[in-house]
Amino acid sequence: MSIQLCANQRFKAAASAAALSGKGMRVTVIEGPAGSGKSLMAAYLASAVLCENEKTRPCGVCRACRLAEAGIHPDVIRPEKDKKTVVSVDAIKDLRRDAYVRPTVGREKIYLFENAEYLNAEGQNALLKLLEEPPEGVRFILLASSRSLLLPTVLSRATLFTAESVPPEEALAFLRARFPDREESLVKTAVRLSAGVLGRALEILSGDGGEREKALSYLKTAARRDEFALYKASDALSRDPSSDPRLFLDALRELLLLSAMDAAGLGYAGEDTVPRFGKEKAAALADVCSGIRRWLDVNVAPAAVYTGLSASFASLLEA
Ligand SMILES: [Zn+2]
DSSP: OOOOOOSOHHHHHHHHHHHHHSOSOSEEEEEOOTTSSHHHHHHHHHHHHHOOOSSSSSOSSSHHHHHHHTTOOTTEEOOOSSTTSOOOHHHHHHHHHHTTSOOSSSSOEEEEETTGGGSOHHHHHHHHHHHHSOOTTEEEEEEESOGGGSOHHHHTTSEEEEOOOOOHHHHHHHHHHHOTTSOHHHHHHHHHHHTTOHHHHHHHHSSOHHHHHHHHHHHHHHHTTOHHHHHHHHHHHHHOTTOOHHHHHHHHHHHHHHHHHHHTTOSOOOSSSSOOOOHHHHHHHHHHHHHHHHHGGGTOOHHHHHHHHHHHHHHHHHO
């Protein structure tokens, strides 16, 4: 099985072709917002290039593919010291020397700049000579939130790709497989709100699953505007030994913020998601969660916290 990179068919085909022919994509620039899959694309290209398989690259099973996918292949070099600092010109000078040294284990070596925007103009200029004519068996991959952050002289030497947004059906299938235990409506909401940026959906769905499920079920009860059912729900929560009121309130607040975003028209349109209360009301309910969460700091008992929550929700939803 190969690296799970959704969408981006044209990129995958180009990466495989370049890896098999040994031609093209010596310098590759990939642009896209955070969470759009740039790093996965880089891992895909790196495994394709370093793959030990003769016919299919990347094969996804050989040692080189597995090392590249895990981000630990010794011939994939990340010149950035950390992710938020400008790469020094000295570091580029070291790189210029290093580029002429043979790869450690594979046929080629790859310099991967995960945040190429932290290469300032000076650094990019220092790289230019290498990018013009990379030494034999050397490739460069530059990731950036936007190509406009790179110098035209750098771009003119590169093959450019934009991380594609993932179509809703493909995102849904991927996330269902990744989170088989998550409630369907939550997965659908994540898909809608991510607007094709899969990393965002992953962020929404990771985190504490248990409390999130409980919070979602509580919200569904709230959406029925049935005061009696709400008190029953808070009673059940206070008797549930596995329930952590802080985590529950955080999860509840998060879902309400999603619901508010949803009501504001962000994400894809669709049915069967987090309950809707309207933008203002969802935001007001989220505020209630933050307010009630502070009760815990002054040692109010969880049972009273849950009851207070239901009372506030009931009166807000009635108004
Ligand atoms: Zn392989």
